[in-house]
Amino acid sequence: MARPELAVGDRVERLELEDVWLVDPGNRREGPAGLLVEHGRVVDVDWARRGSRKAPSVVVAPGFFDLHAHLREPGGEDAETIASGLAAAAHGGFTSVCLMPNTSPPIDRPEGIARTLSAAAASGSPVRALPYGTISVGREGHALAPMAALAAAGAGGFSDDGAPVDDPELLRAALTEAGALGLAIVEHPEDRLQTAGAEANEGLAATILGLAGAPPAAEVAAVGRAIAVLRQVVAEAPAAVRPRLHLTHVSVADALALVRGAKAEGLPLTCDVTPHHLALHDGWVGGDRRFAWDVGSSPWSGGPTTAPPYDPSTRVTPPLRSPADALAMLAGLEDGSVDAIATDHAPHRSIDKDVPFGEALPGISGLETALSLLLLAIDAGHLSLATAVRALVVGPRRVLGRGLPERRASSFEAGVVADLVAFDRGEGWSVTADALRSKGRNTPLLGRELPGRVLLTVADGRVAYLDPGLD
Amino acid sequence: MTPAAGATGLADRVAWPNRHLLDVDDLSASQLEVVLEQAGAMAAARGAGTVPAALKGRGVTILFHEASTRTRVSFEIAARSLGADVVNVAVASSSVTKGESFADTLRTLEALGAHVLVLRHPRSGAAELAARHFGGHVINAGDGWHAHPTQALLDLATLRSVLPGERLRGAKVAIVGDVLHSRVARSNIWTLTAMGVDLWLTGPAGLLRGFEAWARALPSDRRLTITTELDLALRDASAVMALRVQRERLQGAGAPSEAAYAARYGLTEARLEACRPDVVVLHPGPLNEGVEIDPAVAAGPRSLVATQVATGVAVRMAVLSILCGCHGQA
Numbered sequence: 140m141a142r143p144e145l146a147v148g149d150r151v152e153r154l155e156l157e158d159v160w161l162v163d164p165g166n167r168r169e170g171p172a173g174l175l176v177e178h179g180r181v182v183d184v185d186w187a188r189r190g191s192r193k194a195p196s197v198v199v200a201p202g203f204f205d206l207h208a209h210l211r212e213p214g215g216e217d218a219e220t221i222a223s224g225l226a227a228a229a230h231g232g233f234t235s236v237c238l239m240p241n242t243s244p245p246i247d248r249p250e251g252i253a254r255t256l257s258a259a260a261a262s263g264s265p266v267r268a269l270p271y272g273t274i275s276v277g278r279e280g281h282a283l284a285p286m287a288a289l290a291a292a293g294a295g296g297f298s299d300d301g302a303p304v305d306d307p308e309l310l311r312a313a314l315t316e317a318g319a320l321g322l323a324i325v326e327h328p329e330d331r332l333q334t335a336g337a338e339a340n341e342g343l344a345a346t347i348l349g350l351a352g353a354p355p356a357a358e359v360a361a362v363g364r365a366i367a368v369l370r371q372v373v374a375e376a377p378a379a380v381r382p383r384l385h386l387t388h389v390s391v392a393d394a395l396a397l398v399r400g401a402k403a404e405g406l407p408l409t410c411d412v413t414p415h416h417l418a419l420h421d422g423w424v425g426g427d428r429r430f431a432w433d434v435g436s437s438p439w440s441g442g443p444t445t446a447p448p449y450d451p452s453t454r455v456t457p458p459l460r461s462p463a464d465a466l467a468m469l470a471g472l473e474d475g476s477v478d479a480i481a482t483d484h485a486p487h488r489s490i491d492k493d494v495p496f497g498e499a500l501p502g503i504s505g506l507e508t509a510l511s512l513l514l515l516a517i518d519a520g521h522l523s524l525a526t527a528v529r530a531l532v533v534g535p536r537r538v539l540g541r542g543l544p545e546r547r548a549s550s551f552e553a554g555v556v557a558d559l560v561a562f563d564r565g566e567g568w569s570v571t572a573d574a575l576r577s578k579g580r581n582t583p584l585l586g587r588e589l590p591g592r593v594l595l596t597v598a599d600g601r602v603a604y605l606d607p608g609l610d
Numbered sequence: 611m612t613p614a615a616g617a618t619g620l621a622d623r624v625a626w627p628n629r630h631l632l633d634v635d636d637l638s639a640s641q642l643e644v645v646l647e648q649a650g651a652m653a654a655a656r657g658a659g660t661v662p663a664a665l666k667g668r669g670v671t672i673l674f675h676e677a678s679t680r681t682r683v684s685f686e687i688a689a690r691s692l693g694a695d696v697v698n699v700a701v702a703s704s705s706v707t708k709g710e711s712f713a714d715t716l717r718t719l720e721a722l723g724a725h726v727l728v729l730r731h732p733r734s735g736a737a738e739l740a741a742r743h744f745g746g747h748v749i750n751a752g753d754g755w756h757a758h759p760t761q762a763l764l765d766l767a768t769l770r771s772v773l774p775g776e777r778l779r780g781a782k783v784a785i786v787g788d789v790l791h792s793r794v795a796r797s798n799i800w801t802l803t804a805m806g807v808d809l810w811l812t813g814p815a816g817l818l819r820g821f822e823a824w825a826r827a828l829p830s831d832r833r834l835t836i837t838t839e840l841d842l843a844l845r846d847a848s849a850v851m852a853l854r855v856q857r858e859r860l861q862g863a864g865a866p867s868e869a870a871y872a873a874r875y876g877l878t879e880a881r882l883e884a885c886r887p888d889v890v891v892l893h894p895g896p897l898n899e900g901v902e903i904d905p906a907v908a909a910g911p912r913s914l915v916a917t918q919v920a921t922g923v924a925v926r927m928a929v930l931s932i933l934c935g936c937h938g939q940a
Contacts, residue, residue, distance in 0.1 A: 338734070343827055346820035347635075349734040349755030349796055440827035441800075443636045447742075449735030493713060495733035497754075 145595070145609075147602050148263050150179045151557055154597075159561065161186070162200040164529040165550025171195055176557040179600025184551045196565035200528045201549050202234025202558040202598055204535035206325070206411055207300070207387050207481035208506060210236075210268075212258060214243025219486040219578045221255065222262035224506070227484070227577035229596045229603035231506040232560035235267040235535075235547070237325075237481075239300045240278075247273040247284045249292035256293055265601035269295035269544070271325060274313045278302045283312055290320045295542035298325035300387065301456070303361060305331060307368050314372045318382030321541030323409075325385045326365055328394065329457065333357035338497040340421040340458040347441040348425055348448060350497065353458050355391040362386060362394040366401045369408060385538050386410040388483050390457040392467035399476040409538045411481035411530075412468045414512040415455065415503050417522075420462040423453045423583055424496075431465030432519045438462060451492040451499035452583045455485070458501075469521045472530055479534035480527065482509050486579020504579030507570075511589035514564060518590065547599070557597045566592040630748040631929055632737045634759045634800045642766060642801060648928035649767050649921070656691065656924065663693030664931045670694040671724035673715070674751070675701045675731045680895055680919065681751055681761070685728045688926035697724065716743040726930060729753070734793075747933045755791050761894055762797035764925040766805065768918045769849055772890050779806035784843040786875055787853030787902050788863075790817045794894045795853060799824070803832035810835045812843035813853075813875060816863030840875055844884040851892040852877050852902040868901045878904040882912065890914045 145151065154176040161172035161184070168186075171194065175183040210224035219227075221238075228236045238255060240246030246255060252270050259268035272289030276282045278299045286297060297317050304310045304326060317324050334353045339345040341352025369384045376382055389395055389410045401408045420431045426444025427434075438461070453459060471477040485502025492499045513531075516522040532549045548555035567588045572580045596604035626644070627636055637645075655661045670689040674682055682698070689696045699719070719727065725746045729737050734754030741748045752758040773781050783802055789795045789811050802809045811821055815838045825834040837843055844850060860871055882889055891903070891912045899905045908915060 341820070343820070343823050346824050347796070349753075349757070349793060351755075352820070438827060440824070441635050447738055449738045493739070495712075495731065495739055496735040497733050 145602050145605055147605055148265070150601050151176050151597055153177050154557075156199055156561060158195050159197045159199045160195045161551060162198060162524060162528045163551045164201065164525065164533045165548065167525075169525055174199060174551060176597070179557055181551055181555050181557050182553055184553065197561060197563050197594065198524070199559055199561045201532045201551070202547075202560055202596060203232045203510070203531040204235040205233045205482050205484070205506065206237045206385070206479055206535045206538060207239060208236045208484040209239045209241065209486065209502070211486060212242060213254070217578070218488050218491070221258040221268060222264065223576060223578050224484070224486070225259065225262055225264035225266040225268060227506040227575065228266050229264065229598065230576045230593060231508070232510050232562060232593050232596055233266065233506060234558050234560070234596060234598035234603060235269060236506075237295055238268055238270045239298060240271050240273045241299075241301045245273050245278045246270055247276050247278070249285070249288045252289055252292035252294050265598040265603050267547075267598065269542070271296050271298045273297065274299040274304055274324060275309060280305055280309060283309070283316060286316045286320060286322075290322055293544065294322070295539055295544070296323040296325050296385070298327070298387070300325065300327045303327045303329045303331060307364060310365065310368045311372055314369060314382040314384060315376060315380055318372070318376060318380040321381055323383040323385045323539055323542060325387050327388070328358055328361035328365055328386050330357040330360040333360065337458070338454070339424050340460050342421050342461055343438055343440060344421040344425045350424070355393065355460065355464070358389070358391045358457055359393045359397065362389070362397050366397060366406065366408065369401070369406055373406060381407065381540070383407045383409070383540050387481060388413050388416065388457055389477070390416040390460045390464060390468065392464050395467055395471045395476060399471070402476060409478040410476075411479040411535075411538070412471070412477050413481060413483045414505060414509040416457070416460060417465055417468050417480070418512040418516055419453075419459050419583070420465050421459045422462070423459055424448065424450070426450070430515060430519065431462040432516070432521050434462040449496040450583055451494065451496055452503065452581045452585070454496055454499045454501050455503050456501040466521070469516060472522060472526050477530065479538055480509065480513065480530040481535070482506050484577070486577050487581045489580070492581050502581065504575070504577050504582045507575055507577060508582055508584050508589065510562060510593065511568075511591045514591040515589070556600045558599060559597050560593060561595040562591050562593045564591060568592045626932055629933065630737075630741045631759050631933060632741055632748060632750045633757045634762050634797050637801065637804060639804050639806070642763075642805060644932065645763050645925065645928050646767055646770055648932055649763070649924045652927040652931070653921070653924035661691050661927070665689060665692040665694035665934055668694050668725040668934060669697065669723040670726045670728065670930070671697045671699060671719045672728040673699045673701065673719065673730070675736075676752070678730055678752070680922075681730065684919070684922040685751060685926050688923050689726075689930060691923075692927055692930055694726070694930070695723070697722070712739070713743045716740055720745050726934065749929060749933065752793055754793065755796065756793050757797045758793040759797055760922070760926050760929055761794050762801045763929065764918055764922040765798055765851065765892060765894070766801050767921045767925050768892060768914050771917065771921070772914070773848060780808060781848040782808045782810065782846055783849045783851065784810040784812060784847045785851045785853060786840065786843065786877065787813050788817045788855045788859055789813055789821055789853065790819055791859055792853050798851070799834060803828065803834055808833045810837065810843040810847070812837050812840050814838065814860070814863045814871070817859070840881065841884055844881060847885045847889055849890045849892060850877060850882070850885060851894075854894065854896065854898060855902050868898070872901050876900070876902060876904060877907050879906055879910070882907065892918055894918070
């Protein structure tokens with residue numbers, strides 16, 4: 140599908156994608172098809188008649204939407220910039236990225252939103268940057284940030300990510316205030332009383348490695364409390380207030396069970412999981428390099444390992460959990476209790492990672508490996524392609540409510556602005572420092588060969604990423 | 611190959627797995643026998659005044675980010691008696707801040723001629739990190755709660771001295787105390803179960819957290835039993851090892867004070883009656899007499915604490931000579 144006339148940043152004047160596997164989550168349809176894009180818009184979708192031969196290995200889907208990324212600008216430009224982060228997003232097939240406001244200074248004033256948006260525009264990337272504002276002033280958890288002004292400046296929602304809202308009264312006020320604006324509160328569920336000093340998930344790996352454990356109950360407790368606060372806000376809210384609570388990076392099976400219950404009750408609650416919590420597990424901290432679904436009944440239990448233990452790139456918050464938790468997250472995607480897959484892309488400088496495990500800054504650089512981890516789960520039979528795409532495209536849009544500035548199509552129909560990713564399921568790529576567009580090379584997948592090479596990403600009708608091999 | 615190791619011949623027959631000693635989790639019984647034989651040879655050579663200058667011209671740097679006297683001095687004596695040039699670096703743990711400086715420190719020490727780095731660090735995994743930055747041999751002298759390989763090896767050598775040959779296999783050994791925060795306990799789990807010891811861990815439930823799952827995950831040929839009942843752990847034991855307890859860690863662990871701990875888990879002469887008549891008592895030191903161990907026990911005929919200290923030097927000589935004699939696979 141070489142198209143030499145395509146150049147990054149340019150509008151797609153003519154692109155004919157023939158004999159691809161088209162996934163259209165908006166219309167809940169997938170199958171062999173052809174797609175014609177002209178002047179930045181889809182002009183023809185040609186679903187092949189049934190009974191055609193082997194499924195094509197090139198998949199075309201709507202551009203992915205990441206609800207959770209740290210692009211570090213301002214203040215952490217050595218780790219990532221808005222420009223490098225958006226380039227990483229495009230390489231990963233993402234055409235919209237929500238930016239966490241835990242920068243330095245944090246985005247707690249409308250000027251910060253404006254600055255972020257202008258930096259994104261200046262980057263030249265057609266990938267949409269959607270900044271969140273903070274929930275509290277300075278992310279300190281005391282006073283509410285000026286939410287209405289942040290929303291007016293373009294905030295897509297509110298989060299104090301990395302710093303959970305410990306004070307239930309503040310969470311209550313935030314849900315009410317954001318609810319009046321039609322925006323979501325994106326909460327990082329963690330009971331910090333239980334995680335002080337923690338280095339890894341409390342479990343077998345931490346026991347053997349002598350690492351201080353973060354008990355799964357710390358997440359369960361925080362999720363339970365947030366749901367209780369949400370229930371109260373919903374009960375007392377005036378009709379004009381539509382509170383929305385989104386729990387990000389849920390990682391514990393019992394916490395997801397609480398989410399499932401609250402959704403069944405009808406509460407306005409959504410949640411996301413990260414690709415690393417779906418595919419990896421706490422054995423990775425000890426050097427185990429099997430994926431969660433391959434562990435079966437023989438968890439990592441020390442001794443000779445396939446990689447050196449204590450790789451700081453496996454230190455992340457929430458910590459990599461048990462294989463059973465990862466499988467529960469995968470099941471949650473299929474049964475709909477998980478709404479979205481979000482990367483929690485957290486790039487760090489190597490000097491902030493090249494320290495003893497417990498001192499390493501937590502986080503995994505994840506925008507560029509998300510698709511590959513999901514394909515591994517799909518190939519292993521633990522996830523369907525349709526579910527994965529739905530959670531990368533449709534789910535995130537539902538989460539944000541009025542925070543979505545304009546409608547970008549999550550379906551393929553003649554006339555819609557082209558916003559898509561084309562990737563080859565059958566072709567691998569090597570996760571090397573050179574291959575990554577992010578400045579953050581902090582991923583335990585570095586050095587591996589992964590399935591799913593992204594060939595082309597088109598955002599808002601323009602080329603966002605083009606595989607160098609296709610130039 | 612050093613003269614002493616060459617003399618035993620065992621080191622030639624059993625591959626040493628690594629150029630470092632970071633952990634003991636992957637050492638087999640036959641590899642442990644290599645260390646024991648080499649330690650025996652070193653102890654004999656010390657007694658006869660015929661210690662080989664195996665490390666002559668080699669730099670051994672002892673870098674401790676945590677207070678310690680006995681381990682540091684033991685390594686220093688071991689390295690000096692093998693003819694090494696020893697450099698002692700003490701770092702206040704409060705000055706350990708950025709990895710940049712830790713990695714830089716290691717590179718600097720290497721440039722200054724360190725062939726062997728003996729590292730003590732308050733963080734689990736620090737020795738693993740050091741091995742990524744240091745071109746020579748890294749010996750883990752204790753990292754966080756994780757591992758204390760030479761302590762476990764000297765404990766093993768001490769036990770072997772009273773339970774020679776096959777008598778160690780199947781013998782019951784009990785470790786008593788704050789297992790959760792103990793690198794000594796973790797390393798002893800690997801070495802003693804590898805040698806076929808019937809190992810029991812006991813202490814307040816809050817300080818045994820997670821170890822039941824570890825016991826279940828071990829291969830079936832390794833015997834590890836967890837109990838909060840001291841009497842069960844001591845019954846017919848051939849050896850008992852008391853761990854040092856720290857007051858702040860007893861809070862919330864079912865033994866709110868040192869006195870309460872001593873009443874439940876302190877090793878006394880009366881309690882040792884449950885053991886075999888020839889039971890021996892070990893302690894990695896420093897001792898809290900009257901807390902985890904009664905002064906009469908510590909100073910009594912069953913105590914092997916002094917043997918542990920003396921054996922420690924020979925074991926560390928053995929480790930230094932094995933690592934420097936065999937560069938192995940990186």
